[in-house]
Amino acid sequence: MTNERYLVVSYFAAAGAGILLALLTALFLSSPLTRALQQVARPLASVFRRFLPSWLILAVLLGFLSVTYYDCSHGTYQKIVADRHHLVQKNFEQGSAMTEYLAVGLSAYGLVLGLSLLGGLRAAPPDRQPPDSAP
């Protein structure tokens, strides 16, 4: 396989693998997310369920697109294509950036989900009380 062909194939394969990883992560979390959102109002719960795959895909794409092939010693397309090791290294960097952004996205989603659970509690009927008033 020529370097140019490798560049095209690996670039789109990395993007596809990242999106697949995001979708698998969303699938892995979908059933516990549904259980977690049982006590949240239905419209908000629906938004959160639909929000998770989109959010994770956007995070992965952001990580993928944050890697550039240009650097000090590879200023032109010809120089980039001529260096196979540089192409492979950039593929690994794309994978690293995608996993990092996915982890950040999951952390942020967990934080927002906690706040939504609090909102669901406040909207719920008063069958709960703070521990200070407990006997």
Added chain:
Amino acid sequence: MSIEATVFLVGLAMAFAIALVLFVLVYPPLRRMFALNSTLQSARSFYARTFFLIMLLAAWTPLLEQGVPTTPATEQKPQAQAEPAPAASEPQPEAVPAAAEPTPPAETDEAFMTAVWHVAGGLKSVCLSVSIFLAVYVVVLTVLYATLGRIRDASGA
């Protein structure tokens, strides 16, 4: 399988083991915290899975950034080419019999230790990354506990 691929896979496996050990250590207190009320109880599975995924991704990120190591032979090739050729007037050393050359074990040791150093360097970055994401997740759990943890179910009061 080449030694580069083996080293890379060993690094990924060790990072996975680190994430798994962290999950096993943190899960019991996490389960107790999420048993405080029914709202947290229903979210326990989501946060446990998220925690494991975040630790795994945080552990794999630096290893992927580091990439596959290069072989020592590849790195030494330019040096070998840069060595000056012996002058024609100098006496040429006699050819050494092939059986007396000790190079194969030395090359094996060098390749092995280079691989070990590569994994060790990667694990250093793994520890840093996992520590940072662990701290972030502790902040998330603290916020969760501060907002929801003080509420008790009426039946459990």
